Amino acid sequence: MTPIIVAVTGGSASGKSTYADALRRLLDPLEVRLIAEDEYYGDHADEPGFDPLRFNFDDVTAHDHALLSDHIQRLKAGETVEAPHYDFVTHRRLEQTRTVKPADVIIVEGIHVLADPALRDLYDLSIYVDAPADIRLARRLLRDVRERGRSVESVVTQYLRTVRPMHLAHTAPGIETADLVVVNDAAAASPELEALSPSFDKLAAPAAVRIKALMEARD
Template sequence: MSLLIAITGGSGSGKSTLAQALARALGSDQAVVVLEDWYYVDAAALPDFDPASFDFDHVAARDHALLAAHLSALKAGQAVQAPIYSLIHHGREPGGTPVPAVPVVIVEGIHLLATPAVAELFDLKVFVDTPADIRFIRRLLRDQAERGRTARSVIDQYLKTVRPGHERFTEPGRALADFVVADQTAAVVLEDVQAVDRLAAPVLAHPILKAFRRT
């Protein structure tokens, strides 16, 4: 049996940084990180798909049926082959990403608590609370640097789908979380190791992780 931990919060909240910090603290022999972004629907295969108008911030953009099946398998101690999703082609690539059945599976994503069949699988649910302006700045810089987007396109998408999607699908997850981790660093890039460790500390201190913590 594997322990499943959900790390959720808005886009740019620092979910990935926190998830990776937890995995490092627990050790690669005990923990693995799974990204919800691997489980986008195969959008490119949809009839009349248009990436400019498709709402990637709606929970329907996720293949939560497959995610739930894979998380159930991991929880039962079975390894899975996660899909590989291309953010460039908006579709699944051949092959998959092997995910071993280690003791702790850390899953990060914005919609993890929006679908009951997925949310109920988690043994520990964490919501990362980061100010909206910091989240937006991080997303703006990331999408320009990593995805070749223009500032205008990032802003338009944020106002059209990201912000409404956050309020409709992500923010309600706060009430379902076991506890909230507040990122009060106001750092655009979380490079301070000690600051990241402080974010991870309350999660690592949770009693459910006592058996997995390094001494």
């Protein structure tokens, strides 16, 4: 059976990854694969004059959408693909890859997965996770400092220089084309901020129902 391809998008640190994982759990016992657009950043560190503090990682062209599109199409055709691994500290694509096999449902998650018309044509269902800018900035700040070795100043500078304007230009318009909009006005910033943690299972439940209906319609 041809897999159901689901896109999950939203602003940086909107909670879309957590939402996608909750959706995967709710779809059990269906076989589900998660593909993160973040792993498909281009290998820009080898480019002449590359400066990670000035490079626009939030522009659509920063991602290798040609490779991502090829992998989605191959998975739809029942083929296995080798997904890349990206190192956010060195800004390089690692030599090792991740084997992704076909499944009942493929969830593709990332900030630009609805910004590319060629990618949009591949989805059976698209979901936009809508979270306020202040929540997204708080979560991004904590994540990048703890997990990616960034300084607070560099995270805020990047947010103001590229993240915010690129969100408005490329990601936010996805709310108009998405099949389903999920309002996440208290996305969890960290385990210490449990007051900001909604039930992602509850948020993902409507999408799980729609995906199961799509599966039944294909039987």
